[in-house]
Amino acid sequence: MDCINQFSAKNPVKTETQTAFLEALQKTHIHGSIETEGHVNYVIHTTPWNLRCQPKPLALVYANTADDVAAVVKLAAQYGIPIQPRSGGHSYASYSLGGTSGSLVVDLAAMDKVVVDQKTWRATIGPGTRLKGVTDGLLKQGKRTIAHGVGLQVGMGGHATVGGQGPLARMYGLTIDHVVEMEVVLADGSIVRASATENSDLFWALRGAGASFGIVTSFTVITHPISTSVTHYSFQLTIGSPNDAATPAKLAAFFMKWQEFISSPVVLADRTFNSTIVIMNWAVLIQGTRFGTKAELEESEVMVLMNKHFENIDLKCRELDWVASGVAWETDVVYQVTGSLPIPMYMKSLSVRKDKLLTQEAITRWFEYLHKHAPGDTVWVILGDLEGGAISDVANDATAYAQRDSLFALTVYSIAKLPFPDDVLAFLNGMIDTVNNAMPDGNFGVYPGYVDPLIPKSEWPTRYWGANYPRLLKIKEKYDPNNVFANPQSVGNHLVSREGTMSAMHITPVA
Ligand SMILES: Cc1cc2nc3c(=O)[nH]c(=O)nc-3n(C[C@H](O)[C@H](O)[C@H](O)COP(=O)(O)OP(=O)(O)OC[C@H]3O[C@@H](n4cnc5c(N)ncnc54)[C@H](O)[C@@H]3O)c2cc1C
Numbered sequence: 341m342d343c344i345n346q347f348s349a350k351n352p353v354k355t356e357t358q359t360a361f362l363e364a365l366q367k368t369h370i371h372g373s374i375e376t377e378g379h380v381n382y383v384i385h386t387t388p389w390n391l392r393c394q395p396k397p398l399a400l401v402y403a404n405t406a407d408d409v410a411a412v413v414k415l416a417a418q419y420g421i422p423i424q425p426r427s428g429g430h431s432y433a434s435y436s437l438g439g440t441s442g443s444l445v446v447d448l449a450a451m452d453k454v455v456v457d458q459k460t461w462r463a464t465i466g467p468g469t470r471l472k473g474v475t476d477g478l479l480k481q482g483k484r485t486i487a488h489g490v491g492l493q494v495g496m497g498g499h500a501t502v503g504g505q506g507p508l509a510r511m512y513g514l515t516i517d518h519v520v521e522m523e524v525v526l527a528d529g530s531i532v533r534a535s536a537t538e539n540s541d542l543f544w545a546l547r548g549a550g551a552s553f554g555i556v557t558s559f560t561v562i563t564h565p566i567s568t569s570v571t572h573y574s575f576q577l578t579i580g581s582p583n584d585a586a587t588p589a590k591l592a593a594f595f596m597k598w599q600e601f602i603s604s605p606v607v608l609a610d611r612t613f614n615s616t617i618v619i620m621n622w623a624v625l626i627q628g629t630r631f632g633t634k635a636e637l638e639e640s641e642v643m644v645l646m647n648k649h650f651e652n653i654d655l656k657c658r659e660l661d662w663v664a665s666g667v668a669w670e671t672d673v674v675y676q677v678t679g680s681l682p683i684p685m686y687m688k689s690l691s692v693r694k695d696k697l698l699t700q701e702a703i704t705r706w707f708e709y710l711h712k713h714a715p716g717d718t719v720w721v722i723l724g725d726l727e728g729g730a731i732s733d734v735a736n737d738a739t740a741y742a743q744r745d746s747l748f749a750l751t752v753y754s755i756a757k758l759p760f761p762d763d764v765l766a767f768l769n770g771m772i773d774t775v776n777n778a779m780p781d782g783n784f785g786v787y788p789g790y791v792d793p794l795i796p797k798s799e800w801p802t803r804y805w806g807a808n809y810p811r812l813l814k815i816k817e818k819y820d821p822n823n824v825f826a827n828p829q830s831v832g833n834h835l836v837s838r839e840g841t842m843s844a845m846h847i848t849p850v851a
Pocket residue numbers: 389424425426427428429430431432434435436448467488489490491493494495496497498499501502503504505506550551552554555556557674678679789790827
C-alpha cells in the first residue's frame with residue numbers, strides 16, 4: 341500500500357526471499373551498523389519526518405563509505421529487494437524509507453564532509469550533509485555558498501538530486517545547476533562518476549530524478565561568494581473575518597495582485613529579489629529578501645513598484661548578515677509553515693508557468709472553494725514562491741528537472757492529528773483540482789521535490805518530468821533494468837504492478 345494513511349501499519353510478514361536477504365545482510369562486511377525489526381533503535385530510526393507516511397523498511401544500513409553502499413546495493417539487487425538511500429530524511433512522502441514497506445534503506449548521514457578547494461572554489465559535499473552543514477562548511481572555508489532551499493535540515497543527497505529551489509535560485513539557478521560531478525553507486529554495485537563528459541546520460545538523469553538511478557555518494561559543485569548583507573522585508577494584509585461573504589473575493593484580489601507584481605518586468609529583471617506569499621488560516625503575508633543593504637532595497641525599482649502596487653502597506657525591513665539571513669528564511673517560511681519537528685502532514689503543489697499564469701476566474705473559483713470547504717479545525721497553508729530567473733536560463737530538457745519555465749510554485753499544506761483525516765486529504769486535492777479544472781490548458785507540472793503520493797499513476801510521470809520522461813525511461817533501462825532503486829513514484833514504477841508490498845520489475849532469484 342502506498343502512503344495514504346500508513347501511520348499504524350505494522351511490519352508485514354516477511355517472504356522467504358526477504359528472510360534470506362536479511363540473513364545474508366548480517367554477514368556483509370560494512371563499517372556502519374545494520375538495524376532490522378526488533379533492533380532497539382529500529383522504531384526510532386524509522387520514524388519519518390512526515391508522520392502521516394510510516395512505511396516499515398526491511399532493514400536500515402548505516403553506510404560510512406561508497407564501498408559500504410556498493411556492498412549492500414549488490415546484495416539487495418541479487419535478492420530483488422528495492423532500495424532507497426536516506427540523506428536528510430525530509431521526503432514529504434517518506435520515500436527515503438522506501439515509500440512503502442519492505443525496502444532496504446541505506447542511510448548516508450555519516451557521509452557529511454564539506455571540502456572547498458581553495459584554488460578552484462569547487463566543493464565536494466557528502467550526501468548526508470544537511471543544508472545547515474553545507475552553508476556552514478562553505479562559509480567557513482572561504483565565504484562561499486551555493487543556491488539551495490530554506491529547510492536547513494534537508495539533506496544534500498535528496499535535494500541535489502531532485503532540484504533545490506531557494507532564495508538564491510533566481511540568481512544562480514537550482515542546487516542541481518551547481519553540480520559538475522557526482523560519484524554514484526549503480527544498481528550492480530559498481531561505483532562510477534557522472535559528469536558532462538563521463539556517463540553524461542546518467543548525469544542528466546541524476547539532476548532531477550536521482551532516487552530512481554543510483555546512490556550519489558559525493559557531489560562536486562561550483563560555489564559563489566556570499567552576499568555580505570541581505571535585507572528581509574515583509575508586510576501583512578488584512579482580510580477581516582473568515583465568515584465574511586466578501587472573504588473569497590478579497591483573497592482572490594490579493595493573490596491576483598501578487599501574481600501581477602511578480603510577473604512585472606521590474607521584478608523579472610531583478611534577480612537579487614525574491615518574494616513569497618503565505619496565506620494561512622485567513623491571514624495574508626508577503627515576504628522575501630533582496631541581496632544587498634536595506635538602503636539598496638529602499639532605492640530599488642522593485643521597492644518603488646511594491647509600494648505603489650500594494651498601496652498603504654506597513655512594510656517592515658531588516659538588514660541581516662549571511663548567517664542570520666539563512667536562519668531568518670527558515671524560521672520565517674519553513675517553521676511558520678510546517679515546523680522543524682516530525683509532524684503528520686499532507687502537501688500538494690503546482691508549478692505555474694510564465695506563459696500560463698492563473699486567470700482571474702481560476703483564482704476566484706479557487707478561493708470560493710477554499711471558503712466553502714476548509715475544515716474548520718485544521719491548519720492549512722497556501723504558499724506561492726517566486727522562481728524564474730537563472731532557473732529558467734537552462735532549457736527544460738537540459739537536465740531531468742522539467743519545471744524550468746515555472747514562474748512560481750504554488751503549494752498547499754495541511755497539518756492534522758493522526759489518524760490523518762480523509763476530509764483534509766480531500767480538501768487539499770479538491771483545491772488543486774479546482775485550479776486544474778479552471779485552467780484546463782494550464783498543463784501544470786509538479787516539482788518532484790514536493791512529492792505527492794496521491795497523484796494518480798496515470799499522471800505523476802508527466803506531472804513530475806514532463807517531456808523528459810521517455811528519455812528517463814530509456815536511461816533507467818540502461819542503468820537499472822531490474823528496478824532496484826524504487827519508490828512508489830520512481831521512474832518506471834508506473835509500469836510495475838504491485839500488490840501489498842512493492843516488488844521489483846524483474847526479480848532475479850539468488851543462485
Ligand atoms: C521542512 C522541509 C523544507 C523544505 N524546503 C525546501 C526548499 O526550500 N526548497 C526545495 O527545493 N525543497 C525543499 N524541500 C523538499 C526537499 O528538497 C526534498 O524533500 C528532498 O528530496 C529532501 O532531501 P533529503 O535528503 O532531506 O530527503 P530524503 O528523505 O533522505 O530523500 C528524499 C528522496 O531522495 C532520495 N535520495 C536521498 N539521498 C540520495 C542520494 N544520495 N542519491 C540519490 N537519491 C537520494 C531518497 O531515496 C528519497 O527518494 C523541503 C522539505 C521539507 C520537509
